[in-house]
Amino acid sequence: MYLPSHHEEKDLRVLHALIQTHPLGAWVTLDDDGFTANHIPFILDASRGQHGTLRAHVARANPVWQTINVAAASLVIFQGSQTYITPNWYPTKQLNGKVVPTWNYTVVHAHGKAKIIHDREWLLQTITDLTKQHESGRPAPWKVSDAPAEFIDRLVSAIVGIEIPITHIVGKWKVSQDEAMADRLGTAEALAKLGDANSLAMSGLVSSRVD
Amino acid sequence: MYLPSHHEEKDLRVLHALIQTHPLGAWVTLDDDGFTANHIPFILDASRGQHGTLRAHVARANPVWQTINVAAASLVIFQGSQTYITPNWYPTKQLNGKVVPTWNYTVVHAHGKAKIIHDREWLLQTITDLTKQHESGRPAPWKVSDAPAEFIDRLVSAIVGIEIPITHIVGKWKVSQDEAMADRLGTAEALAKLGDANSLAMSGLVSSRVD
Numbered sequence: 001m002y003l004p005s006h007h008e009e010k011d012l013r014v015l016h017a018l019i020q021t022h023p024l025g026a027w028v029t030l031d032d033d034g035f036t037a038n039h040i041p042f043i044l045d046a047s048r049g050q051h052g053t054l055r056a057h058v059a060r061a062n063p064v065w066q067t068i069n070v071a072a073a074s075l076v077i078f079q080g081s082q083t084y085i086t087p088n089w090y091p092t093k094q095l096n097g098k099v100v101p102t103w104n105y106t107v108v109h110a111h112g113k114a115k116i117i118h119d120r121e122w123l124l125q126t127i128t129d130l131t132k133q134h135e136s137g138r139p140a141p142w143k144v145s146d147a148p149a150e151f152i153d154r155l156v157s158a159i160v161g162i163e164i165p166i167t168h169i170v171g172k173w174k175v176s177q178d179e180a181m182a183d184r185l186g187t188a189e190a191l192a193k194l195g196d197a198n199s200l201a202m203s204g205l206v207s208s209r210v211d
Numbered sequence: 212m213y214l215p216s217h218h219e220e221k222d223l224r225v226l227h228a229l230i231q232t233h234p235l236g237a238w239v240t241l242d243d244d245g246f247t248a249n250h251i252p253f254i255l256d257a258s259r260g261q262h263g264t265l266r267a268h269v270a271r272a273n274p275v276w277q278t279i280n281v282a283a284a285s286l287v288i289f290q291g292s293q294t295y296i297t298p299n300w301y302p303t304k305q306l307n308g309k310v311v312p313t314w315n316y317t318v319v320h321a322h323g324k325a326k327i328i329h330d331r332e333w334l335l336q337t338i339t340d341l342t343k344q345h346e347s348g349r350p351a352p353w354k355v356s357d358a359p360a361e362f363i364d365r366l367v368s369a370i371v372g373i374e375i376p377i378t379h380i381v382g383k384w385k386v387s388q389d390e391a392m393a394d395r396l397g398t399a400e401a402l403a404k405l406g407d408a409n410s411l412a413m414s415g416l417v418s419s420r421v422d
Binding site for chain 1: 212213215235237239241245246247248249250251252269270272273274275283284286288290293295297298299304307308309310311312314316318320338341342345346349351353355357358359362363366383407408409
């Protein structure tokens with residue numbers, strides 16, 4: 001990924017937080033035919049390994065666990081907030097007109113060799129942990145043990161585990177850092193006025209780089 | 212991508228519509244070191260070629276246009292709505308407990324060999340078309356001609372064009388089709404109640420497959 005230094009987010013805690021709030025990853029794997037991309041929710045063990053470890057599962061019917069070249073690093077793309085930025089939000093437009101549109105986004109690329117896992121205990125633990133992450137905070141959180149044991153047992157037979165110890169991780173926070181300060185403030189304000197969750201999130205991201 | 216038939220969206224107009232409403236693509240390219248992913252907004256010429264043609268531009272400073280293996284197909288991933296689905300929304304949970312969480316999402320994979328373009332007219336046309344797409348419908352749409360010509364001229368020198376005639380396109384609409392009808396209706400209703408834009412979009416997608 002092209003990553004100018006002013007767009008690089010280096011704080012591992014910030015990168016991990018994006019993975020945790022946007023867990024549906026695009027998992028790109030090398031195979032004999034080139035590469036393949038699958039979309040699966042990941043859980044992050046933030047403190048396992050130097051950069052954290054990702055866990056997930058795919059359907060056993062998904063050929064990826066057989067076709068993947070496990071000797072090569074795979075890539076998981078986690079996409080955060082993103083939105084079009086109109087130059088109409090820039091005071092510089094009135095000043096001299098030297099402005100153009102852009103697109104803001106945050107994204108994490110996590111690289112590492114994937115291990116394919118068939119161990120039933122590991123699989124049960126992973127679906128339990130995924131459930132805990134997504135059910136916590138909900139009214140009456142659903143638990144894996146709410147389902148009949150033999151039903152879960154059958155499902156575990158139908159999935160295959162993926163574990164990726166992250167060996168390299170980068171974050172691109174393209175959130176107006178290369179614009180004039182007045183234009184950054186104008187962007188943050190205009191996005192805040194739009195008021196929807198995505199615009200508010202991007203407004204906060206733009207503001208967080210204003211100092 | 213693993214694509215069970217009940218999750219496949221085959222209507223090219225529906226796939227094109229997702230690209231147009233979610234234009235920030237993850238462009239995955241093969242190179243000597245494996246693959247690279249960059250995130251850029253694409254414009255779709257829906258009627259050029261059998262499956263449409265994608266256009267975009269990258270910074271000239273982005274090495275991708277020099278490192279890409281143009282003889283190999285690249286992939287552009289367009290991600291639509293996506294959300295966690297709790298089994299608490301399923302009436303089947305009360306009936307027999309045989310339910311588990313899942314993740315719903317819509318995604319388009321567009322494959323094709325990328326051409327690298329340096330022609331200034333093409334570049335100017337592409338930024339003009341991108342602008343039109345994103346500014347139309349806004350109050351006082353910004354136009355490329357609003358900026359000084361020499362300023363735009365300098366920017367055009369700093370970008371490189373990408374054109375991808377789509378040779379293969381698939382859509383995965385994982386929107387509860389494999390759940391019991393009552394659970395699909397329960398999911399659509401619960402998402403509608405949440406009321407945010409993303410949940411409403413997914414509620415509509417789940418409902419659209421109920422027949």
